[in-house]
Amino acid sequence: MMRVRTALGDTVGVEVRGPEGGPAALFVQGAGLERAANPTPSETARLLAERGFRAAVPDRVGRGDSSASGPIELERELAAIAAVADALGGPVALVGHSSGCALAMLGADRIPALAGLVLWEAPLWQFPEGAPAWWADVRRHIDAGDLEGAIVSYMVGMPPEWIDELRTSPQFPALVHSWIPDGTALAIVEEQSPGAFLAGLAAPVLAVVGAETFPGMAEAAAAIAASAAHGTAEELPGAWHEWEPNAMADRLARLLAGAVR
Template identity: 80%
Template sequence: MMRVRTDLGDDVGIELHGPDGAPAVLFVQGAGLDRAENPVPSETARLLAARGFRAAVPDRLGRGDSPASGPVERERELVAIAAVAAALGGPVVLVGHSSGCALAMLAAGRIPELAGLVLWEAPLGQFAEGAPRWWDGVHRAIDQGDLEGAIVRYMVGMPPEWIDVLRASPQFPALVHSWIPDGTALAEVEARSPGAFLADLPAPVLAVVGTETFPGMPEAAAALAAAAGNGTAEEMPGAWHEWEPAAMADRLARLLAETAR
C-alpha cells in the first residue's frame, strides 16, 4: 500500500504493484464499491507487474482506504488522480472503467507524462434524455437526502441484480456520495462533446469494449476513437462491463512497451 495526500487535503490509499520507475498504469474505477470488492483491476495490476511494469489501483475518494465523509465533488477526485499519477514518477497510462472513463478524460490534461488513455466501456450516449438531464435528476435526489433513490436513478437501464449487490454493502446507500464526480464528469463530457477533451491530446487513446457488452457500447467506443487525435477502437475478451484481466494486461503491456521505446 502507498498513501498520497492531495493539495486539497485528501488521503488516497493505493494498491501498488511493480518496480519503482517503470512505466505505469493508473486505474480509474467508475461508480461502484471499493477496490477490494472488485478484484479485476487488482488482478490486472499483478499481471502487469509480472511483466516488469508498474500498476496502481487507488480507492476512489469516499471508499475503502480513501476515506472522505459526505459528498465528494468532482474537483477533489481530479486532483486525487493527478496526485497519484505524479507520485508514480514516470510515464503513466490512465485506464478508465465505465464512468471512470469520463473522469480519466477530464484528468488527462493534468498529467504531464501521460503516455496513453484507455477507456473501457464509457457509458456516453447511453441515457435517453442525455447525461446532463439524467445527472440533474440523480443529483437532486442526493440533495434531498434520498440516497437510495439516487442510486436507483443513477443505475437506470442496468441489471437490477447490480443494485442488490450494492444493497449488501455496509457502505450503502452513502456510497452514492462518491459517485458525484462520475455523474458530473459524464454530464460535462456529453455537454461539451468528447472531442473537447480528446482532440488535442497527444497521447494515444484506446476505446475498448468487451466481446459481450450492452447495446450502444461499441458505437460509443467508435465515437470516442473518432473524436481523439490519435484514437483507436478495439474489442477484447470481457463480459458485462468487466474485462478479462489477462487480455487487458497483455494489451496494456504492449501499449507500455511502445511508450518505453
Template identity: 55%
Template sequence: MSALTTPRGDRIVYDDLGTPGAPTAVFIAGAGPTRADDPITLATGEAFAALGGRALIADRLGRGESISEGPIELTAQLDAIEALARDAEAPVILIGHSSGCAIAMLTASRLPELAGLVLWEAPLGLFEGGAPSWWARVRESIDAGDLEEAVARYMIGMPPEWLEELKKSPDYPGLIHSWIPDGEALAAVEESGYRNALAPVAAPVVALVGTETFPGMIATADALAEAAPDGRSEQLAGAWHSWEPQAMAERLARLAGMAL
C-alpha cells in the first residue's frame, strides 16, 4: 500500500505494482468499487506489471482508505487522479471503467505524458432524456438529504440486483457522495459533446467493450472512437461490464509499445 497527498490536502491510498519509471497504467473505477472489492482490476494490474509495466490502483476519493467525509466534488476527484498520474513520472495510460470513463476523459488533457486513454464500456448516450437531465434528478435528491432516493435514481435502468447488492454495503446510502464526480462527469461530457471532450487528447483513445455486453455499449464505443483525434473502437474478452484481466493487460502493453 502507498499513499500521497494532493495539492488540496486529500490523502489518496493506492496499490503500486511493477517497476517505477515503466509505462504506467492508472485505473479509474466507476461508481462503487474500492480496491478491496475489485479483484479484476488488481489481477489486471498484476498481469500488466508482470509484462514489464507499472500499475497504480487507487481507492477513489471518499472510498475505502482514501477517506474524505461528505460530498466529493468532481474537481477534487480530477485533482486526485492528476496527482497520482504525475507522481508516476513516466508515460501514463488512463483506464476508465464505466462512469470512470467520463472522469478519465476530463483528466486526460491535464497530463503531459499521457500515452493513451482506454475507455471500458462508457455509459454515455444511454440515459433516457440524456445524462444532464438524469444527473439533475439525482443531485436534487442528494441536496435534499434523501440519499436512498438518490441511489435509486442513480441506478435507474441498471439491473435491479445491483441495487439490492448495494443495500448490503455498510456504506449505503452515504456511498452516493463518492458518486458525485461520476454523475457530474457524465453530464459534462454529454453536454459538451464527445468531440469537444476528446479534442484536447492527442494520445490514442481506445474505446473497448466486452465480447458480451449491454445494449448500446458498442454504438457508444464507436461514437467515442470517431470523435477522438486518434481513436479506435474494439471488442476485448470480457462479459457484462467486466474485462478479462490478462486480455486487458496485454492490450495495455501493446498500447504502451511494450514487447510481449
C-alpha cells in the first residue's frame, strides 16, 4: 500500500502492483463503495503486473484507505488523480470506470506523461433531461441533508439491487459525499461536450463497452471516440457495467507497450 499526499492536503491510499519504472495504469473508479468492495480493478491490476506493467488502484477520496469526512468537491478528486500519477513516476494511462470516465477526462490534462485514456462505459447522455439537470436534483438533496434521497436520485434508472447493496455498507448514506466529484464531472463533460477535453489530447483514447451492456452505452462510446483526436470505440468481454479482468489486462498491456515504444 502506497500513501500519497495531494496538493490539497488529502491522503490517498493506493494499491500498487508491478515493477517500478515504465508506464502504468491508474484506475479511476466511479461512484460506489471503497476499493475493497469492488475486486475487479484490483484483479485487473494483478494480472497487468503479471504482464510486466505497473498498476495502481486508489481508494477515492472519502472512501476506504483515503478516509475524509464531509462533502468531497471535484477539485479534491482531480488533485488526488494528479498526485497518484506523479507518484508513479512514468507515463500513466488513466482507466476510468463509469462516472470515473468523466473524472479521467477532466484530469487528463494534469498528467504530463499521459499514455492514454481508457474509458469503460461512460454514462453520458443517459438521463432524459440531461446530466446537468439530473445532477442539480441530486445536489439539492445533498445540500438539504437528505443523503438517502440523494443516493436514490443519483441511481435513477439503475437496477434496484444496486441500491440494496449500498445499504449494507456502514458508510450508507454518507458515502454519497464521495460521489459529488462524479456527478459534477458528468454534468460538466455533458454540458461542454467530451471534445472540449479530448480533442487536444495527443494520447490515444479508447472508449470501451462490454459485450453485454445497457442501452445507449455503445452509442455513447462511439460519440466519445469521435470527439477525440486519436479515439477508437471498442468492445471487450464484460457484462452489465463490469469488464472481464483478463481481457482488460490484455488490452491495457497492449496500450502500455505502445507507450514504451
